[in-house]
Amino acid sequence: DASDIEKGTYPHYMLKEIDEQPAVMRKIIQAYQDETGKLAIDYNVAEAMNEADRVYIIACGTSYHAGLVGKQLIEKMAKIPVEVHVASEFVYNMPLLSENPLFIFISQSGETADSRAVLVAIKELGYKALTITNAPGSTLSREADYTLLLHAGPEIAVASTKAYTAQIAVLSILANVTAKYREQEMDFNLVKELGIVATAMEALCDSKDQMEDIARDYLSVTRNAFFIGRSMDYFVGLEGALKLKEISYIQAEGFAGGELKHGTIALIEEGTPVIALASQADVNLSIRGNVKEVAARGAYPCIISMKGLETDEDRFVIPEVHELLTPLVSVIPFQLIAYYAALHRECDVDKPRNLAKSVTVE
Ligand code: G6P
Numbered sequence: 094d095a096s097d098i099e100k101g102t103y104p105h106y107m108l109k110e111i112d113e114q115p116a117v118m119r120k121i122i123q124a125y126q127d128e129t130g131k132l133a134i135d136y137n138v139a140e141a142m143n144e145a146d147r148v149y150i151i152a153c154g155t156s157y158h159a160g161l162v163g164k165q166l167i168e169k170m171a172k173i174p175v176e177v178h179v180a181s182e183f184v185y186n187m188p189l190l191s192e193n194p195l196f197i198f199i200s201q202s203g204e205t206a207d208s209r210a211v212l213v214a215i216k217e218l219g220y221k222a223l224t225i226t227n228a229p230g231s232t233l234s235r236e237a238d239y240t241l242l243l244h245a246g247p248e249i250a251v252a253s254t255k256a257y258t259a260q261i262a263v264l265s266i267l268a269n270v271t272a273k274y275r276e277q278e279m280d281f282n283l284v285k286e287l288g289i290v291a292t293a294m295e296a297l298c299d300s301k302d303q304m305e306d307i308a309r310d311y312l313s314v315t316r317n318a319f320f321i322g323r324s325m326d327y328f329v330g331l332e333g334a335l336k337l338k339e340i341s342y343i344q345a346e347g348f349a350g351g352e353l354k355h356g357t358i359a360l361i362e363e364g365t366p367v368i369a370l371a372s373q374a375d376v377n378l379s380i381r382g383n384v385k386e387v388a389a390r391g392a393y394p395c396i397i398s399m400k401g402l403e404t405d406e407d408r409f410v411i412p413e414v415h416e417l418l419t420p421l422v423s424v425i426p427f428q429l430i431a432y433y434a435a436l437h438r439e440c441d442v443d444k445p446r447n448l449a450k451s452v453t454v455e
Contacts, residue, residue, distance in 0.1 A: 145195035203231020308433035333427030
Protein backbone atom coordinates (compact mmCIF):
# COMPACT_ATOMS: atom_id res chain seq x y z
CA ASP A 94 0.00 0.00 0.00
CA ALA A 95 1.58 3.25 -1.20
CA SER A 96 0.16 5.26 1.74
CA ASP A 97 2.33 3.11 4.00
CA ILE A 98 5.48 4.66 2.67
CA GLU A 99 4.28 8.25 2.35
CA LYS A 100 4.33 10.80 5.13
CA GLY A 101 0.91 12.20 4.25
CA THR A 102 0.20 15.18 6.48
CA TYR A 103 2.98 14.25 8.91
CA PRO A 104 6.15 16.36 9.09
CA HIS A 105 8.25 13.26 9.78
CA TYR A 106 8.02 9.51 9.33
CA MET A 107 8.92 9.03 12.97
CA LEU A 108 5.81 10.87 14.17
CA LYS A 109 3.64 8.97 11.70
CA GLU A 110 5.10 5.66 12.85
CA ILE A 111 4.58 6.54 16.53
CA ASP A 112 0.94 7.27 15.74
CA GLU A 113 0.53 3.98 13.88
CA GLN A 114 1.22 1.92 16.99
CA PRO A 115 -2.41 1.42 18.13
CA ALA A 116 -3.36 0.21 14.64
CA VAL A 117 -0.33 -2.11 14.53
CA MET A 118 -1.39 -3.63 17.88
CA ARG A 119 -4.83 -4.37 16.45
CA LYS A 120 -3.31 -5.78 13.27
CA ILE A 121 -1.08 -8.11 15.30
CA ILE A 122 -3.99 -9.34 17.43
CA GLN A 123 -5.88 -10.11 14.23
CA ALA A 124 -2.95 -11.73 12.45
CA TYR A 125 -2.31 -14.13 15.33
CA GLN A 126 -5.91 -15.18 15.98
CA ASP A 127 -7.44 -18.39 14.67
CA GLU A 128 -11.04 -18.73 13.40
CA THR A 129 -12.29 -19.17 16.96
CA GLY A 130 -10.62 -15.96 18.14
CA LYS A 131 -7.92 -17.75 20.11
CA LEU A 132 -4.29 -16.68 19.82
CA ALA A 133 -2.34 -19.00 17.56
CA ILE A 134 1.12 -19.26 16.05
CA ASP A 135 2.65 -21.77 13.63
CA TYR A 136 2.36 -25.12 15.42
CA ASN A 137 6.02 -25.91 14.64
CA VAL A 138 7.13 -22.79 16.47
CA ALA A 139 5.18 -23.69 19.60
CA GLU A 140 6.63 -27.17 19.42
CA ALA A 141 10.20 -25.87 18.99
CA MET A 142 9.68 -23.58 21.98
CA ASN A 143 8.31 -26.44 24.03
CA GLU A 144 11.26 -28.66 23.19
CA ALA A 145 13.83 -26.01 24.08
CA ASP A 146 15.44 -26.23 27.49
CA ARG A 147 16.69 -22.65 27.04
CA VAL A 148 15.98 -19.81 24.66
CA TYR A 149 18.74 -17.49 23.41
CA ILE A 150 17.51 -14.15 22.12
CA ILE A 151 19.96 -12.42 19.78
CA ALA A 152 19.45 -8.85 18.55
CA CYS A 153 20.93 -5.35 18.17
CA GLY A 154 19.86 -1.85 19.17
CA THR A 155 16.17 -1.33 19.75
CA SER A 156 15.44 -4.97 18.91
CA TYR A 157 17.80 -5.98 21.74
CA HIS A 158 15.77 -3.81 24.10
CA ALA A 159 12.60 -5.57 22.96
CA GLY A 160 14.42 -8.85 23.67
CA LEU A 161 15.04 -7.83 27.29
CA VAL A 162 11.30 -7.46 27.74
CA GLY A 163 10.70 -10.66 25.75
CA LYS A 164 12.83 -12.62 28.22
CA GLN A 165 10.53 -11.61 31.06
CA LEU A 166 7.44 -12.48 29.04
CA ILE A 167 8.70 -15.93 28.05
CA GLU A 168 10.04 -16.77 31.50
CA LYS A 169 6.95 -15.54 33.35
CA MET A 170 4.37 -17.08 31.01
CA ALA A 171 5.99 -20.10 29.37
CA LYS A 172 8.49 -20.84 32.19
CA ILE A 173 11.42 -21.47 29.86
CA PRO A 174 14.77 -19.90 30.86
CA VAL A 175 15.89 -17.18 28.44
CA GLU A 176 19.19 -15.38 27.84
CA VAL A 177 19.37 -12.16 25.83
CA HIS A 178 22.54 -11.27 23.94
CA VAL A 179 23.78 -8.39 21.84
CA ALA A 180 24.59 -10.03 18.51
CA SER A 181 27.98 -8.41 17.97
CA GLU A 182 29.29 -9.71 21.30
CA PHE A 183 27.79 -13.19 21.15
CA VAL A 184 30.44 -14.52 18.81
CA TYR A 185 33.27 -13.63 21.22
CA ASN A 186 31.47 -14.34 24.46
CA MET A 187 29.46 -17.34 23.40
CA PRO A 188 27.91 -18.73 26.59
CA LEU A 189 28.01 -22.41 27.41
CA LEU A 190 24.94 -23.52 25.51
CA SER A 191 22.27 -25.74 26.98
CA GLU A 192 21.54 -29.18 25.54
CA ASN A 193 18.51 -28.12 23.49
CA PRO A 194 18.77 -24.44 22.76
CA LEU A 195 16.37 -22.49 20.56
CA PHE A 196 17.65 -19.22 19.10
CA ILE A 197 15.34 -16.29 18.53
CA PHE A 198 16.61 -13.51 16.28
CA ILE A 199 14.74 -10.25 16.66
CA SER A 200 15.34 -7.92 13.75
CA GLN A 201 13.05 -5.28 12.27
CA SER A 202 14.85 -5.37 8.93
CA GLY A 203 15.92 -8.99 8.96
CA GLU A 204 19.17 -7.84 7.37
CA THR A 205 21.42 -6.86 10.27
CA ALA A 206 24.87 -8.34 9.63
CA ASP A 207 25.79 -8.75 13.30
CA SER A 208 22.69 -10.87 13.90
CA ARG A 209 23.22 -12.82 10.70
CA ALA A 210 26.77 -13.74 11.76
CA VAL A 211 25.34 -15.41 14.87
CA LEU A 212 22.66 -17.15 12.83
CA VAL A 213 25.29 -18.58 10.49
CA ALA A 214 27.41 -19.73 13.46
CA ILE A 215 24.58 -21.48 15.31
CA LYS A 216 23.25 -23.10 12.14
CA GLU A 217 26.73 -24.56 11.62
CA LEU A 218 26.43 -26.04 15.10
CA GLY A 219 23.12 -27.59 14.03
CA TYR A 220 20.77 -25.52 16.19
CA LYS A 221 17.28 -24.26 15.34
CA ALA A 222 16.40 -20.62 14.85
CA LEU A 223 13.27 -18.51 14.85
CA THR A 224 13.36 -15.01 13.34
CA ILE A 225 10.94 -12.33 14.48
CA THR A 226 11.00 -9.68 11.76
CA ASN A 227 9.04 -7.02 9.94
CA ALA A 228 10.46 -8.12 6.59
CA PRO A 229 9.12 -11.32 5.05
CA GLY A 230 11.72 -12.77 2.69
CA SER A 231 14.58 -11.02 4.47
CA THR A 232 17.90 -12.81 4.92
CA LEU A 233 17.32 -13.65 8.60
CA SER A 234 13.85 -14.92 7.79
CA ARG A 235 15.02 -17.08 4.88
CA GLU A 236 17.94 -18.58 6.76
CA ALA A 237 16.07 -19.39 9.98
CA ASP A 238 13.85 -22.43 10.46
CA TYR A 239 10.82 -20.40 11.46
CA THR A 240 9.57 -16.82 11.14
CA LEU A 241 7.05 -14.75 13.03
CA LEU A 242 6.12 -11.49 11.31
CA LEU A 243 5.64 -8.15 13.05
CA HIS A 244 2.92 -6.83 10.72
CA ALA A 245 4.04 -3.28 11.54
CA GLY A 246 4.15 -2.04 7.95
CA PRO A 247 7.28 -0.37 6.55
CA GLU A 248 9.29 1.53 9.13
CA ILE A 249 11.14 4.36 7.39
CA ALA A 250 12.46 6.57 10.21
CA VAL A 251 15.91 5.43 11.31
CA ALA A 252 14.84 5.55 14.98
CA SER A 253 12.69 2.48 15.51
CA THR A 254 9.34 2.98 17.23
CA LYS A 255 6.45 0.86 15.99
CA ALA A 256 8.76 -2.11 15.36
CA TYR A 257 9.76 -2.11 19.07
CA THR A 258 6.18 -2.30 20.31
CA ALA A 259 5.30 -4.82 17.57
CA GLN A 260 8.24 -6.99 18.64
CA ILE A 261 7.10 -6.97 22.27
CA ALA A 262 3.50 -7.73 21.27
CA VAL A 263 4.57 -10.67 19.09
CA LEU A 264 6.87 -11.92 21.86
CA SER A 265 3.94 -11.75 24.29
CA ILE A 266 1.86 -13.85 21.92
CA LEU A 267 4.72 -16.33 21.45
CA ALA A 268 5.08 -16.58 25.24
CA ASN A 269 1.35 -16.94 25.75
CA VAL A 270 0.78 -19.60 23.10
CA THR A 271 3.84 -21.53 24.31
CA ALA A 272 2.53 -21.33 27.86
CA LYS A 273 -0.78 -22.83 26.79
CA TYR A 274 1.04 -25.51 24.80
CA ARG A 275 2.95 -26.38 27.97
CA GLU A 276 -0.26 -26.25 30.00
CA GLN A 277 0.95 -23.46 32.20
CA GLU A 278 -1.73 -21.65 34.12
CA MET A 279 -2.71 -18.32 32.57
CA ASP A 280 -4.80 -15.97 34.64
CA PHE A 281 -5.37 -13.34 32.01
CA ASN A 282 -6.76 -13.04 28.50
CA LEU A 283 -3.99 -11.67 26.28
CA VAL A 284 -6.30 -10.72 23.39
CA LYS A 285 -8.30 -8.57 25.75
CA GLU A 286 -5.20 -7.09 27.42
CA LEU A 287 -3.58 -6.20 24.07
CA GLY A 288 -6.84 -4.51 23.09
CA ILE A 289 -6.60 -2.42 26.27
CA VAL A 290 -3.00 -1.61 25.30
CA ALA A 291 -4.13 -0.37 21.86
CA THR A 292 -6.66 1.97 23.45
CA ALA A 293 -4.09 3.22 25.95
CA MET A 294 -1.65 3.84 23.09
CA GLU A 295 -4.27 6.01 21.40
CA ALA A 296 -4.63 8.14 24.51
CA LEU A 297 -0.84 8.53 24.66
CA CYS A 298 -0.64 9.53 20.99
CA ASP A 299 -3.23 12.20 21.84
CA SER A 300 -0.95 13.60 24.56
CA LYS A 301 1.61 15.13 22.19
CA ASP A 302 1.29 18.63 23.62
CA GLN A 303 2.26 17.40 27.08
CA MET A 304 5.22 15.47 25.67
CA GLU A 305 6.36 18.53 23.76
CA ASP A 306 6.17 20.54 27.01
CA ILE A 307 8.30 17.96 28.83
CA ALA A 308 10.86 17.97 26.01
CA ARG A 309 11.01 21.77 26.08
CA ASP A 310 11.27 21.99 29.87
CA TYR A 311 13.83 19.27 30.39
CA LEU A 312 15.78 18.77 27.19
CA SER A 313 16.06 22.03 25.24
CA VAL A 314 19.53 22.97 26.45
CA THR A 315 20.88 20.12 28.54
CA ARG A 316 23.94 18.16 27.42
CA ASN A 317 22.90 14.96 29.17
CA ALA A 318 19.87 13.17 30.58
CA PHE A 319 19.25 10.04 32.60
CA PHE A 320 16.41 7.56 32.42
CA ILE A 321 15.85 5.51 35.54
CA GLY A 322 13.54 2.64 36.33
CA ARG A 323 13.45 -0.73 38.01
CA SER A 324 12.30 -4.08 36.72
CA MET A 325 10.64 -3.73 33.28
CA ASP A 326 10.82 0.07 33.61
CA TYR A 327 14.61 -0.22 33.54
CA PHE A 328 14.46 -1.88 30.11
CA VAL A 329 12.10 0.79 28.81
CA GLY A 330 14.48 3.42 30.21
CA LEU A 331 17.29 1.91 28.13
CA GLU A 332 15.13 2.29 25.04
CA GLY A 333 14.07 5.83 26.01
CA ALA A 334 17.72 6.80 26.37
CA LEU A 335 18.62 5.20 23.04
CA LYS A 336 15.81 7.08 21.26
CA LEU A 337 16.96 10.36 22.76
CA LYS A 338 20.63 9.90 21.89
CA GLU A 339 19.90 8.67 18.38
CA ILE A 340 17.91 11.66 17.24
CA SER A 341 18.69 14.57 19.59
CA TYR A 342 22.40 13.79 20.22
CA ILE A 343 21.89 14.44 23.93
CA GLN A 344 24.07 12.07 25.91
CA ALA A 345 21.38 9.94 27.49
CA GLU A 346 21.75 6.80 29.58
CA GLY A 347 19.30 4.40 31.12
CA PHE A 348 20.07 3.06 34.58
CA ALA A 349 18.56 0.62 37.01
CA GLY A 350 17.31 2.70 39.94
CA GLY A 351 19.07 0.56 42.53
CA GLU A 352 22.39 0.73 40.71
CA LEU A 353 22.61 4.54 40.69
CA LYS A 354 24.22 4.69 44.12
CA HIS A 355 27.00 2.38 42.94
CA GLY A 356 28.55 5.01 40.71
CA THR A 357 26.30 6.87 38.34
CA ILE A 358 24.87 9.19 40.96
CA ALA A 359 28.27 10.95 40.87
CA LEU A 360 27.18 12.45 37.53
CA ILE A 361 24.18 14.26 38.99
CA GLU A 362 24.64 18.04 38.98
CA GLU A 363 22.38 21.00 39.52
CA GLY A 364 19.63 20.71 36.91
CA THR A 365 20.54 17.31 35.43
CA PRO A 366 17.33 15.91 33.91
CA VAL A 367 16.38 12.54 35.37
CA ILE A 368 13.37 10.94 33.77
CA ALA A 369 11.95 8.25 36.04
CA LEU A 370 9.43 5.64 35.03
CA ALA A 371 7.10 4.27 37.70
CA SER A 372 4.77 1.81 36.02
CA GLN A 373 5.39 -1.29 38.14
CA ALA A 374 3.54 -1.60 41.45
CA ASP A 375 6.18 -3.77 43.15
CA VAL A 376 8.97 -1.22 42.64
CA ASN A 377 6.95 1.98 42.83
CA LEU A 378 8.21 3.00 46.26
CA SER A 379 11.82 2.13 45.58
CA ILE A 380 12.04 4.06 42.31
CA ARG A 381 10.47 7.06 44.03
CA GLY A 382 13.18 6.69 46.67
CA ASN A 383 15.77 6.95 43.89
CA VAL A 384 14.09 10.09 42.59
CA LYS A 385 14.44 11.64 46.05
CA GLU A 386 18.13 10.69 46.14
CA VAL A 387 18.90 12.39 42.83
CA ALA A 388 16.66 15.37 43.59
CA ALA A 389 18.56 15.89 46.86
CA ARG A 390 21.71 16.24 44.74
CA GLY A 391 20.21 18.85 42.45
CA ALA A 392 18.67 16.74 39.67
CA TYR A 393 15.58 17.95 37.85
CA PRO A 394 13.32 14.88 38.03
CA CYS A 395 10.44 14.09 35.72
CA ILE A 396 8.31 11.21 36.95
CA ILE A 397 6.13 9.36 34.48
CA SER A 398 3.88 6.92 36.32
CA MET A 399 1.04 4.56 35.64
CA LYS A 400 -2.56 5.13 36.67
CA GLY A 401 -3.11 3.69 40.13
CA LEU A 402 0.48 4.41 41.19
CA GLU A 403 0.52 8.16 40.64
CA THR A 404 1.29 10.91 43.15
CA ASP A 405 0.97 14.71 42.98
CA GLU A 406 4.62 15.13 42.03
CA ASP A 407 4.26 13.16 38.77
CA ARG A 408 4.60 14.98 35.50
CA PHE A 409 2.54 12.56 33.44
CA VAL A 410 0.33 9.55 34.13
CA ILE A 411 0.00 6.67 31.64
CA PRO A 412 -3.29 4.74 31.39
CA GLU A 413 -3.24 1.41 33.21
CA VAL A 414 -2.48 -1.82 31.34
CA HIS A 415 -1.61 -5.36 32.47
CA GLU A 416 1.63 -5.39 34.48
CA LEU A 417 3.41 -7.64 31.97
CA LEU A 418 2.57 -5.32 29.08
CA THR A 419 3.56 -1.92 30.48
CA PRO A 420 6.55 -1.46 28.12
CA LEU A 421 4.12 -1.34 25.19
CA VAL A 422 2.65 1.89 26.51
CA SER A 423 5.36 3.39 28.71
CA VAL A 424 7.76 3.65 25.77
CA ILE A 425 5.45 5.99 23.86
CA PRO A 426 6.06 9.06 26.05
CA PHE A 427 9.80 8.41 25.62
CA GLN A 428 9.45 8.17 21.84
CA LEU A 429 7.51 11.43 21.75
CA ILE A 430 9.83 13.21 24.19
CA ALA A 431 12.82 12.21 22.04
CA TYR A 432 11.00 13.37 18.92
CA TYR A 433 10.20 16.82 20.33
CA ALA A 434 13.65 17.19 21.90
CA ALA A 435 15.18 16.57 18.46
CA LEU A 436 12.79 19.06 16.87
CA HIS A 437 13.58 21.75 19.44
CA ARG A 438 17.27 21.20 18.84
CA GLU A 439 16.72 21.34 15.08
CA CYS A 440 18.04 17.87 14.42
CA ASP A 441 17.15 15.78 11.39
CA VAL A 442 14.61 13.51 13.06
CA ASP A 443 14.19 10.90 10.36
CA LYS A 444 17.82 10.72 9.26
CA PRO A 445 20.09 11.22 12.24
CA ARG A 446 23.79 11.66 11.61
CA ASN A 447 26.05 8.59 11.49
CA LEU A 448 23.16 6.11 11.66
CA ALA A 449 21.63 3.73 9.14
CA LYS A 450 18.23 2.08 9.26
CA SER A 451 19.72 -1.29 8.55
CA VAL A 452 23.38 -2.05 9.21
CA THR A 453 24.61 -4.70 6.79
CA VAL A 454 28.27 -4.63 7.87
CA GLU A 455 29.70 -6.26 10.99
C1 G6P B 1 20.34 -0.15 13.30
C2 G6P B 1 19.20 0.83 13.52
C3 G6P B 1 18.53 0.60 14.87
C4 G6P B 1 18.11 -0.85 15.00
C5 G6P B 1 19.29 -1.79 14.80
C6 G6P B 1 18.84 -3.24 14.68
O1 G6P B 1 21.42 0.21 14.11
O2 G6P B 1 19.66 2.15 13.42
O3 G6P B 1 17.38 1.43 14.98
O4 G6P B 1 17.51 -1.06 16.24
O5 G6P B 1 19.97 -1.50 13.58
O6 G6P B 1 18.09 -3.35 13.50
P1 G6P B 1 17.18 -4.57 13.18
O7 G6P B 1 16.66 -4.31 11.77
O8 G6P B 1 18.06 -5.80 13.22
O9 G6P B 1 16.10 -4.63 14.17
